[in-house]
Amino acid sequence: MSTQSAPILITGASQRIGLHCAERLLDSGQPVIISYRSERPGVGKLRERGAICLPADFASEAGILAFIDQLKQHTDCLRAIVHNASAWLNETPGHEAEAFQQLFSVHMLAPYLINLHCAELLRRSQPADIVHISDDVARKGSANRIAYCASKAGLDSLTLSFAAQLAPQIKVNGIAPALIQFNEDDDDEYRSKTLAKSALGIEPGAEVIYQSLRYLLDNPYVTGTTLTVNGGRHLK
Numbered sequence: 260m261s262t263q264s265a266p267i268l269i270t271g272a273s274q275r276i277g278l279h280c281a282e283r284l285l286d287s288g289q290p291v292i293i294s295y296r297s298e299r300p301g302v303g304k305l306r307e308r309g310a311i312c313l314p315a316d317f318a319s320e321a322g323i324l325a326f327i328d329q330l331k332q333h334t335d336c337l338r339a340i341v342h343n344a345s346a347w348l349n350e351t352p353g354h355e356a357e358a359f360q361q362l363f364s365v366h367m368l369a370p371y372l373i374n375l376h377c378a379e380l381l382r383r384s385q386p387a388d389i390v391h392i393s394d395d396v397a398r399k400g401s402a403n404r405i406a407y408c409a410s411k412a413g414l415d416s417l418t419l420s421f422a423a424q425l426a427p428q429i430k431v432n433g434i435a436p437a438l439i440q441f442n443e444d445d446d447d448e449y450r451s452k453t454l455a456k457s458a459l460g461i462e463p464g465a466e467v468i469y470q471s472l473r474y475l476l477d478n479p480y481v482t483g484t485t486l487t488v489n490g491g492r493h494l495k
């Protein structure tokens with residue numbers, strides 16, 4: 260199947276980075292399928308532009324497998340899978356195990372099972388890509404978000420293993436951002452502190468992730484690589 264007609268799946272694309280990348284792909288004439296958990300305005304926007312929007316909660320194996328079944332009812336071929344969905348939750352004292360299990364499920368079990376069950380759909384497209392959206396914090400660990408960071412480090416490991424297993428038909432790469440886009444409830448102190456952590460000191464916005472995704476989709480000679488998009492945080 261020609262690459263332009265086979266859809267690209269982006270998980271967790273109801274808002275922010277996933278929504279931006281889905282819109283930019285649609286701008287280029289690329290068919291898009293998204294998963295979403297909450298019915299946000301962005302989902303309606305994508306539906307109006309012709310994207311297929313499938314509800315999914317990756318907090319459990321059953322939810323992940325139900326999404327895979329739904330996906331296969333809507334397409335038998337995929338140009339790429341972008342694993343963007345992510346739980347940004349606090350590891351509240353007394354609820355650590357629950358947080359760890361949810362982070363593991365969304366950041367590792369979902370990409371793992373979706374890749375295993377959907378590799379056949381990717382093989383019907385040439386070229387074909389998997390992109391895992393990780394986090395630069397996996398490079399050094401995080402005293403404040405231990406479980407989040409561990410789950411993203413595990414995702415980086417999946418990039419290496421799936422790249423080895425699925426070559427040469429399917430390229431598998433990662434993108435490891437540091438601060439891209441604040442959340443609305445991030446206060447001024449947190450924003451200043453976070454901006455000071457990188458050499459470039461800016462909040463770049465989601466376009467830098469789309470640019471990174473475009474590079475990985477378009478480059479036929481990159482696999483098993485995780486692109487760091489962190490404003491030079493490792494230099495400070």
Ligand SMILES: NC(=O)C1=CN([C@@H]2O[C@H](COP(=O)(O)OP(=O)(O)OC[C@H]3O[C@@H](n4cnc5c(N)ncnc54)[C@H](OP(=O)(O)O)[C@@H]3O)[C@@H](O)[C@H]2O)C=CC1
Nearest residue numbers: 271273275276296297316317318344345436437438439440
């Ligand atoms: N924003 C940033 O500065 C940075 C982002 N990243 C990474 O980039 C990616 C995109 O970031 P960002 O746009 O901020 O992400 P968000 O925090 O907006 O999360 C993306 C989506 O993930 C979905 N999601 C959360 N939990 C589940 C679940 N249990 N099942 C299914 N979907 C779920 C949410 O869906 P819904 O809203 O529909 O409930 C949400 O819209 C993420 O992987 C993130 O870890 C890394 C470093 C920095």
Ligand SMILES: Nc1nc2c(c(=O)[nH]1)N=C([C@H](O)[C@@H](O)CO)CN2
Nearest residue numbers: 345346347394437438439440441442
């Ligand atoms: N799922 C998410 N992961 C991450 C987010 C986010 O908003 N959602 N944000 C970051 C930033 O680095 C944070 O420090 C500033 O919002 C990391 N991962």
